[in-house]
Amino acid sequence: MTTTMTKEQFQALLQPYAEALRAIDVEAKDAAAQCERVLPFTGAQVKALREVAMAAIASDWLLPKENAGIRFGRVAKDLCGFSVDAVLMDKPGPKHRHPNGEIDLCFARSGAPKFDGKPEGWVVYGKGSVHVPTVREGEMLILYFLPAGAIEFLTD
Numbered sequence: 561m562t563t564t565m566t567k568e569q570f571q572a573l574l575q576p577y578a579e580a581l582r583a584i585d586v587e588a589k590d591a592a593a594q595c596e597r598v599l600p601f602t603g604a605q606v607k608a609l610r611e612v613a614m615a616a617i618a619s620d621w622l623l624p625k626e627n628a629g630i631r632f633g634r635v636a637k638d639l640c641g642f643s644v645d646a647v648l649m650d651k652p653g654p655k656h657r658h659p660n661g662e663i664d665l666c667f668a669r670s671g672a673p674k675f676d677g678k679p680e681g682w683v684v685y686g687k688g689s690v691h692v693p694t695v696r697e698g699e700m701l702i703l704y705f706l707p708a709g710a711i712e713f714l715t716d
Contacts, residue, residue, distance in 0.1 A: 586661030671698020
């Protein structure tokens with residue numbers, strides 16, 4: 561798998577992830593553990609995605625936008641009921657609310673980063689949750705799976 565992968569090929573690669581994540585109950589206390597059972601972070605499937613995603617950082621389609629030192633891009637508008645965004649960050653991002661929850665797949669790129677205090681891996685937020693997404697102690701590439709693409713950016 562190389563940096564020559566297209567956005568459409570990446571979307572096709574993400575298809576089975578989105579299909580599997582549809583079964584996750586974002587309201588469950590063990591939602592991240594559910595993700596881990598279905599798609600183990602250290603398993604071959606996620607390792608392959610990590611390799612492709614990291615290589616795609618150099619592409620012109622994965623992270624085409626930048627704001628306040630955070631690079632980001634929409635990977636898929638609707639993939640099995642999720643929008644999928646990629647974000648490369650090493651600091652706080654914009655405060656937002658998840659009307660339908662959020663499932664994040666976090667890959668460390670440098671240092672020993674933590675996303676909202678959690679190491680690389682799966683992070684899940686329930687319906688209606690609000691946070692300022694923050695990466696500290698390094699840099700992470702995060703794939704955000706948003707059910708029905710629902711997100712509300714907040715100003716306060």
